Amino acid sequence: MKGYWLEGLGVVAQVLLYYLWPMFAGPTDGIAVVLLILLGTLVLSGALGMGSGKKIKFLYPVLAGVLFLPSIPIYYNDSAWIHALWYFAASAFGIAAGSLIRYLFLTLQEKGRK
Template sequence: MDKIKKMLPYLLVCIVAFYGLPLLGKDTGSFMTILLIAIPLICFISSVFYGVKNGFNFIFSLIVGILFIPTIFIYYNSSAWGYTIAYAIVSLAGNLIGEFFIRRRN
């Protein structure tokens, strides 16, 4: 339970990106920019900070991917399923880089 509490601030950043940024979309082009640039960048940065603060945690990246799933039904269509895996991988990469910074610092 303590690990989940440590994840919450970083997951909330991802949740705001997943559920808030699509509200800014006006057309297909803006939605694609949000899906391909804004959300992955926010997930990556959040994951790096999580990794620096707490080390590597595979579950964090898995949760990031799972949190995106409801947005497929709310904002997008079935073609967005691949982004679930993509965001989990982006989060995993950020988490690993964050842990790398910890090891390098020590």
């Protein structure tokens, strides 16, 4: 149950980043573009952390993309739809990379014990 608590906390943090942080960026101008790129980086780093855990979270990439969709008409213009796909791809890559890092770490750890 504790693992689900941490996953839920990660999703809540994601929602806060998507919906509260853009309020401070102002209208769609240069800072909004930086915000969209920075959010993608945060999604990737969160996915790396989730992928390096004990179990792989396959639902996180879908949530990363879908949770961003309702914020587009609120904060951005129509050109921001592609960012939902970017967040999905970045989080899927992060989950895969985190899982690979965990696998390699455990493999090296097992070889060190022998």
